[in-house]
Amino acid sequence: xxxxxxxxxxxxxxxxxxxxxxxxxxxxxxxxxxxxxxxxxxxxxxxxxxxxxxxxxxxxxxxxxxxxxxxxxxxxxxxxxxxxxxxxxxxxxxxxxxxxxxxxxxxxxxxxxxxxxxxxxxxxxxxxxxxxxxxxxxxxxxxxxxxxxxxxxxxxxxxxxxxxxxxxxxxxxxxxxxxxxxxxxxxxxxxxxxxxxxxxxxxxxxxxxxxxxxxxxxxxxxxxxxxxxxxxxxxxxxxxxxxxxxxxxxxxxxxxxxxxxxxxxxxxxxxxxxxxxxxxxxxxxxxxxxxxxxxxxxxxxxxxxxxxxxxxxxxxxxxxxxxxxxxxxxxxxxxxxxxxxxxxxxxxxxxxxxxxxxxxxxxxxxxxxxxxxxxxxxxxxxxxxxxxxxxxxxxxxxxxxxxxxxxxxxxxxxxxxxxxxxxxxxxxxxxxxxxxxxxxx
Numbered sequence: 001x002x003x004x005x006x007x008x009x010x011x012x013x014x015x016x017x018x019x020x021x022x023x024x025x026x027x028x029x030x031x032x033x034x035x036x037x038x039x040x041x042x043x044x045x046x047x048x049x050x051x052x053x054x055x056x057x058x059x060x061x062x063x064x065x066x067x068x069x070x071x072x073x074x075x076x077x078x079x080x081x082x083x084x085x086x087x088x089x090x091x092x093x094x095x096x097x098x099x100x101x102x103x104x105x106x107x108x109x110x111x112x113x114x115x116x117x118x119x120x121x122x123x124x125x126x127x128x129x130x131x132x133x134x135x136x137x138x139x140x141x142x143x144x145x146x147x148x149x150x151x152x153x154x155x156x157x158x159x160x161x162x163x164x165x166x167x168x169x170x171x172x173x174x175x176x177x178x179x180x181x182x183x184x185x186x187x188x189x190x191x192x193x194x195x196x197x198x199x200x201x202x203x204x205x206x207x208x209x210x211x212x213x214x215x216x217x218x219x220x221x222x223x224x225x226x227x228x229x230x231x232x233x234x235x236x237x238x239x240x241x242x243x244x245x246x247x248x249x250x251x252x253x254x255x256x257x258x259x260x261x262x263x264x265x266x267x268x269x270x271x272x273x274x275x276x277x278x279x280x281x282x283x284x285x286x287x288x289x290x291x292x293x294x295x296x297x298x299x300x301x302x303x304x305x306x307x308x309x310x311x312x313x314x315x316x317x318x319x320x321x322x323x324x325x326x327x328x329x330x331x332x333x334x335x336x337x338x339x340x341x342x343x344x345x346x347x348x349x350x351x352x353x354x355x356x357x358x359x360x361x362x363x364x365x366x367x368x369x370x371x372x373x374x375x376x377x378x379x380x381x382x383x384x385x386x387x388x389x390x391x392x393x394x395x396x397x398x399x400x401x402x403x404x405x406x407x408x409x410x411x412x413x414x415x416x417x418x419x420x421x422x423x424x425x426x427x428x429x430x431x432x433x434x435x436x437x438x439x440x441x
Contacts (some may be wrong), residue, residue: 004040005100006077010270012107016178020088025082025098026158028107028178028186029236029380033127034372036082040101042192043067043081045181060085061377067097067316068375073165078374084189084229085370086188086249089340093367094191094215094229107186110177116176118428122231123165126429130360131160135416136409139401140220147356153282154345154354157400159361162427164393170228173390176426180310181232185382191227191389207329229365231387231421234309237369239380240330242322245290250307251283251402252276252315252344253416258307267306267313275406280304280315282404283341288319290337294328295321307387311421329377334369341368343383343400364389366398385421397423 010018012033019026041065064081071079083095103343118218130138145151170188178186238250254270257263270276288300298321307316329330344367345351365384373379388397399419401412 004071004079004098007100007102010102010104012104012201014106016104016175019174021188021228022190025096025190026174026186026187026188026318027082027382029382030183030185034082035102035104036080036098037097037098040097040099041067042097043093043095043266052339057150058335060335061284061329064095064331065375066147066371067378068387071375072099074198077103078376078378079107079378080372080374082189082311082372084191084365084372085363085368086333087343089335089338089366091364094189096190103187107178108182109193111322116180116426116428117172118316119164119172119176124429125163127161127163128158129161132413134360136335136413139387139403139409139412142354142358142403143405143407146186150347151212151354152155152346153279153402153404154343154344154351154358154400155341155367155400156355156357156358156412157363157398159399160388160397160420161387161398161430162395164395167392168390168395170226170230170390174230175427177230177232177422180426181234181386181422184232184234184309184386187230187382187384187387188233189229189365189370191229191365208279209323225392227389227391229384229387229389231370231384231386232309232426233370233382233385234312234314235383236340236384237328237371237381237383238333239339240323240333242378242379243326245291245295245321245323245330246336247319248307249283249287249317249319249340249342250314251280252304253401253415253419254306254313255414256311256313267308270313270315271304275404276315277304278315278406279402280348284319286341286346287337288368293409294323294325294333294336297322309381309422310425311418327377329373330371330379330381331373331377332382334371336367338369339367340383341407342402343385346403361381363398367400370372372417386419388423396426410418 015033015035027034068079085093097307142154174188235250238247252264300319304315304317307314368384369381371381387397398417401415
């Protein structure tokens, strides 16, 4: 097997400059910036567990640990795996062992460098799935289920399909997202081609091919048209440094306003909103319950704080803990938490069932996770929200809203429209009404 190589670190801005669509993995967090190139191998096919309804994603930490154990440390840096895991874990993951790795500090831009360069302003088409009225109807049906006493929260999403007259400049889009979201997590993940994913799925189902020849590890294959998962998430799922872990669940949101006084009013209203505080409490209780068995101590603040992006205010709680077992990896913790009520709902099984009944599309990697894990189990995993999948001239963006008792269809539609603004503004289409578009521009 070819080993990873750690390249002497460039500046964070130089790493962004070096990003290449189709071969790179990029992740900029509030603390560090990571760029990888190429692939030693790609982990895609998962073994079917006898009698289980889904593929055994929970074996991933062990398989990743075994894989990285054969990769030596280079210049003091541990071998890593990078990539993305979908919302539905019965679908193939996209995890790779990169050929080269570069680390740098926090990505920042000098004054005057934060201007967004639009990708295109004319000649595009924009199609919502589902239509706004259909989305509102799904919210109404979910609220009725709350009255039956079983479902407590569900996150319902919708998509916007954008078609450009020319190929989308993924590098420019990534740069725009990074400029507009300096305090969050900006990412770009090179995905396998649709043809490769269909092949892996068919061979996994038939029990032939790669399952017998190379268990789960497949060498990367070329793609006719690069596919990229790209976004600027505000939400950290989990990070592990040594024995210390940190998670930052978000739940409860309000759109920003360009008027400073109105913007302040909205943030203060969110902080005391009974509906949003309830939605947030449901998430925090669930996350803390998952983490407590792993930790010798866990600090859960009693009250949420405010977190802001350019488009949204969020209720935020930073939970910190110390692991009881130092062999537990960041990926194991991330999978134990996934999916959190912040992107799915509660109870999880009933919320997932409601999502499948309500959403007329496959979430793919939306509301999944993106990140990295090293040979010691340290790593960082981010929820894939405020994201899109890009292929050629096509881009599909996603946005969801947490539905609880007291939710109204109009308000939840407006929340998803506001969340679309992160991607729309990075494209250069930052008119609010575009998020509710029904046809061509």
